[in-house]
Amino acid sequence: MNPSYTLAVAGIGKIARDQHLPAIAANPGFSLVACASRHASVEPVRNYPDLDALLAAEPDVDAVSLCAPPQVRYAQARAALAAGKHVMLEKPPGASVSEVEALRDLARAVGRTLFATWHSRYASAVEPARAWLASRTIRAVRVRWKEDVRRWHPGQQWIWEPGGLGVFDPGINALSIVTRILPRDVLLQAATLHFPADTFTPIAAELDGIDADGVPVRAEFDWRHGPVEQWEIDVETTDGLLAISEGGKRLSIAGQPVTLLPEREYPSLYERFHWLIAHRSEDVDVRPLRLVADAFLLGRRVEVEPFGR
Numbered sequence: 001m002n003p004s005y006t007l008a009v010a011g012i013g014k015i016a017r018d019q020h021l022p023a024i025a026a027n028p029g030f031s032l033v034a035c036a037s038r039h040a041s042v043e044p045v046r047n048y049p050d051l052d053a054l055l056a057a058e059p060d061v062d063a064v065s066l067c068a069p070p071q072v073r074y075a076q077a078r079a080a081l082a083a084g085k086h087v088m089l090e091k092p093p094g095a096s097v098s099e100v101e102a103l104r105d106l107a108r109a110v111g112r113t114l115f116a117t118w119h120s121r122y123a124s125a126v127e128p129a130r131a132w133l134a135s136r137t138i139r140a141v142r143v144r145w146k147e148d149v150r151r152w153h154p155g156q157q158w159i160w161e162p163g164g165l166g167v168f169d170p171g172i173n174a175l176s177i178v179t180r181i182l183p184r185d186v187l188l189q190a191a192t193l194h195f196p197a198d199t200f201t202p203i204a205a206e207l208d209g210i211d212a213d214g215v216p217v218r219a220e221f222d223w224r225h226g227p228v229e230q231w232e233i234d235v236e237t238t239d240g241l242l243a244i245s246e247g248g249k250r251l252s253i254a255g256q257p258v259t260l261l262p263e264r265e266y267p268s269l270y271e272r273f274h275w276l277i278a279h280r281s282e283d284v285d286v287r288p289l290r291l292v293a294d295a296f297l298l299g300r301r302v303e304v305e306p307f308g309r
Ligand code: NAP
Pocket: 010, 011, 012, 013, 014, 015, 016, 036, 037, 038, 039, 040, 067, 068, 069, 070, 072, 090, 091, 092, 119, 152, 156, 158, 169
């Protein structure tokens, strides 16, 4: 029989309510017993104003899922691992690559599971795309990940602060898919970052790189897009175009739509977390975050009109 683990969630905001709490409620392998949030609470579980208070009061909790913004991920994850908890990280797994690598080392040292999630990798199109591309000759990769920031992040200030990633907050979802479906790693060569005069993070970005075979990879991220999102990845191959759209909900190959399983990104994440704990394993892939870090290293900075935050 599958073991059941007690679980706590920290950072009860948009994604915790929209996705984590329903996915946990539907998973018999986890039992939600506590939450930590400064302003929010979840009924009927025990609630604490911060994670340190929760960890002090709940020595028997097996695992913690961290859903606050990335700037506090490291401190929360470190505290949870040090308290002996298995830890699941929302994306991005940290505000820097070094933080995530340090967490991976700590998790190994204390013998606990660390799961750095990339929810977009569980979109229905991703595994069929990966399987099809594995034996294809790729000619070019083009990513367009564009949306209206005012629609998707209303009132959120952390996205504009250092460590908040700006347009890379959604853009990293595309990079998590690209790094999963392409058979070879991508090296970034150039980037242009568009910074509003009143923010610390970019509102748009263009990235150019190559894979290990020299295949060009271009990504365009823009938060100033109209009401219809464009979350698309095209992979041109000698056998035709593989096109992912709607963030991974749709797939077509050589002009033919592919029938996909229904969307269940967050239920899949919790199934994976359960499996990792049960198998005393880990899943920490920093490559999407490393590409973002490389974009900040290589990026040509362009100032654009103030956002009006
Ligand atoms: P959010 O609603 O702004 O933040 C989540 C909660 O974290 C807040 O409600 C807040 O709760 C807590 N928090 C904020 N700043 C904090 C701080 N400095 N210290 C401790 N707690 C803090 O953000 P979100 O949209 O849920 O995003 C959170 C994470 O999920 C991000 O990494 C994001 O990339 C990821 N994500 C978001 C979405 C989405 O559609 N929104 C989708 C996928 C992944 P309290 O004030 O009650 O403490």
